[in-house]
Amino acid sequence: MDRRIFIQAAVTNLGALALGAPLASALRGIQNTTRQETGAGQMNTPPDQAKTLRKINLVAEPSPFEVPSRGVFQRWLYNGEFPGPEIRASEGERLRLTVKNNLPEGTTIHWHGIPLHNAMDGVPDVTQPAIPPGGTFAYEFDAAPSGTFMYHSHFGLQPDRGLVGPLIVEEKKHQVDYDREFTLVLSDFLPGVPAPLGRSTNAQGARMAMQTPPYVVLLINGRPPDAPAVFSVKTGERVRLRLINPSGTTIYRFAIGGHPVTVTHTDGRPVEPFPVDSLYIAPGERYDVIVNAKNSGAWPIAASSDNDLPPARAVLRYTDSNDLRPREGALPEGLSGGRLLRLADLRALDLPEQRKPDRTFSLVLAGGTMGTGGMMESKESGKMMSQEWTMNGQAYPKAAPLEIHQGETVRIRLDNQSAMPHPMHLHGHFFRVGNVIKDTTIVWTHSERVELNFAANNSGAWLFHCHNLYHMEGGMTRLVRYI
Ligand code: C2O
Ligand code: CU
Helix, strand or coil: CCHHHHHHHHHCCHHHHHHCEECCCCCCCCCCCCCCECCECCCCCCCCCCCCEEEEEEEEEEEEEEECCCEEEEEEEECCECCCCCEEEECCCEEEEEEEECCCCCECEEEECCCCCHHHCCCECCCECCECCCCEEEEEEECCCCEEEEEEECCCCHHHHCCEEEEEEECCCCCCCCCEEEEEEEEEECCCCCCCCEEEECCCCCEEECCCCCCCEEEECCECCCCCEEEEECCCCEEEEEEECCCCCCCEEEEECCECEEEEEECCEEEEEEEECEEEECCCCEEEEEEECCCCCEEEEEEEECCCCCCEEEEEEECCCCCCCCCCCCCCHHHCCCCECCHHHCCECCCCCCCCCCEEEEEEEEEEEEEEEEEEEECCCEEEEEEEEEECCEECCECCCEECCCCCEEEEEEEECCCCCEEEEECCCCEEECCEEECEEEECCCCCEEEEEEECCCCEEEEEEECCHHHHHCCCEEEEEEC
């Protein structure tokens, strides 16, 4: 791609990318730059090798954030922005991200999906002490492999205050051919202070079990449905969309009016292109899709949720069309019909052969009832019973680590015996699920079984957890550990 444009994109703040960075239409065909074995990405080198360094500063601090037509809210943000600034690097480049903590409590940042050195993984008390208020910490790692990633605080419920952002590693050789790209960050917006879900007392005095935090609106790139982000395209272009879901709990169904989308990447890893009308995207997941712009007009881009809020919305607008907005209230047909992506439809490019596992763990996902873990303090509601979410009956941190060894092929079998879906995420590794490579995958409700396979090639203490923030904090977390 055009190096000059790339550098510009990297140093300006990437809210600007909402306008779309035109990219040199580059190499045709498909190139897989990552060697993988049993779904593990290439190893990231330890943080002591000299390379060209891209330095980026992030400041986590309380900041006002305006949701157009809804008001100004006090949030905790990176560099005062929501989502946080888009970090872009070129594959193989070294990143040094200096994080200043201006929050009234500790924090860390997790570089979600990057198989980096364990010490850079940003999990408080596991890979580093939390960065104290007023403190600074420099994360350093290779931007590799290429793909669509994200970053977020890994300290308690902080992501639901707004501490999330996109992280893009540009491939050196294009894996797909496209003319223009946009990043779409889907989020569920909480106006207040996040608190553990539990029993709360409603207006009638009845005790209620809360399953979802009191989100008020679903946003795309920080914008609400009635003041949507507009993505401008020209007829004939191939448009790459990087869909990222750093939401606290929301699983979206994503579709675009008048346009199918062709799925090209699962969590940053390339797949054989597959056209669908819609797809599900859960917290922690990323999908890259290509849209062929050949249906001029102004079309709704929408992401409906599994809660009661109206769908998140944006606009796909052709610059050669007189239409500025989609018809009032128009939603993509793909939200309710057409071809919905199933993971089994997809096949990774250059899929490694499945190896016989050296070690298998079988984990039952359960919970959602008030735990035996006792009372939890919550600033807003005082004392209340917290919800407990478990794997094989154990709620982290009172849970046995999954002990493995370097060089092993590890299988994790998941069986969801609960009434909620769980997007399960493994730090520091890619895994194979079905015929694709991912780092986060949904285990749907009511006895869905999913099998993950990964190569133990990046030793350390890694988290494996549900990416629903409240399930993670409620105990659905384990350590995966090896030296
Ligand atoms: Cu994005 Cu431990 O998570
Ligand atoms: Cu969950």
